[in-house]
């Protein structure tokens with residue numbers, strides 16, 4: 001008999017706000033597809049879980065993005081995010097359907113919701129992960145043990161965490177770590193409607209007013225081309241910004257540049273900044289500290305400019321130029337535009 005009888009499939013929490021689904025849900029579904037494909041003998045499926053109100057019509061979008069099934073909990077109490085009602089509903093879904101693993105985006109909402117649900121279920125949770133694999137040595141015994149990796153000790157080490165004794169294996173995963181497959185409108189899947197049984201409909205917390213954050217400047221996580229400024233480019237930031245714009249992209253920065261007061265925290269890339277995966281990342285005067293690399297290593301193409309030939313950034317770059325940013329970046333820009 002399998003160790004965790006009745007537990008099956010990889011579930012993904014599909015976060016939405018006002019009916020708009022956050023990309024991280026689709027990134028996790030795409031990754032979950034790869035994970036289930038790596039354990040064909042277990043016959044696992046990818047299941048999306050969508051909570052909210054008047055969101056049932058979104059289920060087909062979730063299927064188009066790779067879910068085999070979508071469990072929809074559409075209830076007036078889930079109109080806006082409420083820790084209490086979301087945690088209640090999600091706990092019931094998990095107790096009813098017994099997912100083998102449950103993945104949530106490490107967003108503000110996900111970081112609030114997932115630990116609460118894990119505590120109610122007495123399930124293990126790995127927070128803020130950047131990589132997920134399945135231990136292939138256990139598959140023969142019918143077990144899909146997740147190996148979940150996350151930065152630790154200030155980003156200087158990566159720890160791989162397992163939850164061998166409880167199900168579901170829960171994890172929150174940073175947005176932008178995994179790529180999102182293109183949707184296929186022709187995919188078919190099953191939509192299951194779940195009606196929660198509320199034991200207490202009295203809200204413990206009432207949200208009086210929502211003030212939307214005014215986003216100043218650009219959202220670097222959406223940019224296709226990023227030109228990253230490090231401390232070595234602090235004396236030519238205007239030029240770096242201008243090059244970024246000429247290439248149709250945005251400028252981002254290392255923490256050193258932010259800490260030195262030359263850039264806003266909103267454009268910081270890295271472990272304590274944003275995770276980005278543009279098609280092109282040009283690292284200018286960035287040493288390649290692991291905390292920075294953690295936020296940009298998944299970029300499709302990395303070009304590094306650094307005057308130190310031993311700089312760590314070269315070890316992850318697809319192409320590198322040893323020299324001064326001020327001399328090389330303008331030439332590189334011309335080459336890219338001409339290409």
Ligand code: FAD
Nearest residue numbers: 230231232254255256270271272273285287292307324325
């Ligand atoms: P430096 O390390 O000072 O490197 C500057 C580089 O520029 C050098 O390699 C130098 O050779 C080169 N250079 C100098 N002049 C030129 C020139 N004219 N032309 C070409 N090259 C030149 N960092 C982040 O970026 N993001 C994070 O999210 C982040 N989170 C952190 C979290 C923790 C808990 C800790 C402890 C640290 C974190 N850091 C983060 C800081 C990180 O460890 C590094 O200190 C930082 O990334 C260094 O930034 P830098 O490469 O721009 O600067």
